[in-house]
Amino acid sequence: MLLELSNRDYNTIAKALLESALDWEHAADELGRLHQFCVRTGDPAYGTKLSRLDREQCRHRRLARRRRAVLERLQRQKKAASC
Known part of the structure; x- marks a missing residue:
């Protein structure tokens, strides 16, 4: 299509994709800082929380990569259309 x-x-679309990717990357960074705090605390009860934080951080990074990939495809299509 x-x-x-x-x-x-x-x-407008390119700006929204970039902002969304940056938001997801920022959220992943924040989860990383929370993970480091939990590790420093050393409380064994944080074990489950740490694995959940790891999964969420990976999910956030994956979402950011997807947004950037869509943005790159959009840019390539625009460039091809202008040639």
């Missing part, structure tokens, strides 16, 4: 976008639409 081919989607025709105006420059304004393209810029």
Whole structure:
């Protein structure tokens, strides 16, 4: 399917994708800091929490990568269309 976008639409979508990726990356960084805090605390009750934090951090990074991949495909399509 081919989607025709105006420059304004393209810029709006590209900006939203980039902001979303940055938000997910920031959230993953925050989870990493929380993970480090839990490790420093050394409380055995944090064991389950640490594994959950690891999974959530991986999920956040994966979502950020997906947004960036969609943005890259969109940029390639726009470049190909302008040639």
